Amino acid sequence: MKALTDPSPRKIGRPLSFDREVVLHEAMLLFWRHGYEATSLADLTAAMGVTAPSIYAAFGDKKRLFLKAVERYVSGPVTAQSIIDGAPTARDAARGLLQASAIGFTGANTPPGCLLASSAISCSVAAADVQAALADIRKVIEAHLHMRIKRALAAGEMPADTDAEALAAHVMAVIQGLSTLARDGATREKLLRVVSFAMRVWPDEAT
């Protein structure tokens, strides 16, 4: 049960010469834009301003660096989990996820699209575990949304014959698609119009 961020900074040995968080952020941006395998160590050292041995000493090998970048990506102030849990209804949860995606995929200071949706879609067999790790994250989000919809069903918020699994999967599919649309140059405004269309699939209130 140790704190996630070690509260005691190193006191002995040569002091750190670069901020781990800053260079990890830089690595995340590179992986976000070019994907896991297409980002080379040379690209990373150039963008992070750190030599290869320092990267390996600080983060382990390339795979662990990427996974830490992913961890940073999903650990923002607003997460899929927080959106789902914070929404008053399942419908609001879905709309919140979609709108946050449309906005997050078209940030001015970040690469277009979604890191989870684009950085390891197709890769070599050597990176199959990285691919699976991202797929697991996607599946966890989908499972959370699925459960939220089932709760709404039990609460009578929606028609009893609603296909909760397909509804959750549809939201996830649209999110994936928004990422590609953003990468292809679609504007935030266009993505938000797509979201408002996607929300039309929602079943009417049961009442």
Place this chain on the structure above:
Amino acid sequence: MKALTDPSPRKIGRPLSFDREVVLHEAMLLFWRHGYEATSLADLTAAMGVTAPSIYAAFGDKKRLFLKAVERYVSGPVTAQSIIDGAPTARDAARGLLQASAIGFTGANTPPGCLLASSAISCSVAAADVQAALADIRKVIEAHLHMRIKRALAAGEMPADTDAEALAAHVMAVIQGLSTLARDGATREKLLRVVSFAMRVWPDEAT
């Protein structure tokens, strides 16, 4: 105005020892599963059963081989264009595209997902042109669907205030998402249920 398939087989020189179409198909399957950059020449030679110099002599460099594989992929008996043009209504066009995607992305003898949607989503700067080529194909399909919807609007098939652009983009987004869902292991049956949900966004008849 020459025929696409040269009708005069070579008569002089050493005869071809392997079927160009067969090995191109094999290359397409590899690119489909692992993407453009993650598929190495060594992978290709192993799967195609042809040495590297023969590949280069027959198809040019790796980039042109990939583009020819893409051309083969989109040149099946049933294309997006044929589905859109053959549908009696814009709604049928969208449903046809979505259902064909759900089925095509879960073929028993092909990799899961869509080659156009997964083989060059994120890549290095050296492959930016390949990435752009696939994006162009996606945009052409979206533009065709967009125009088909506008025609339907003009014909009074749908409410006059319908956002044709967003509607077409939504269909494309769902298709992209279906590809990722299929890659993550979703069954054809699940994908088809997602499709039936996605079709609920369609505006009611104008009448």
Place this chain on the structure above:
DNA sequence: CGAGTTTCCTATCAATTGATACGAAACCCT
């Protein structure tokens, strides 16, 4: 057969990949 033509495969290329050995450098503590 032999000249011409095209395709094939062996061997190899320079460049880049992810990753590391090793010693100098920079700090704390005594």
Place this chain on the structure above:
DNA sequence: AGGGTTTCGTATCAATTGATAGGAAACTCG
């Protein structure tokens, strides 16, 4: 100051990348 400890950068590693040179092989035509 000097031992202990950790981090830093230079130089380099083996393996793999996409790609090619050059000659043997296989055919048609004369």
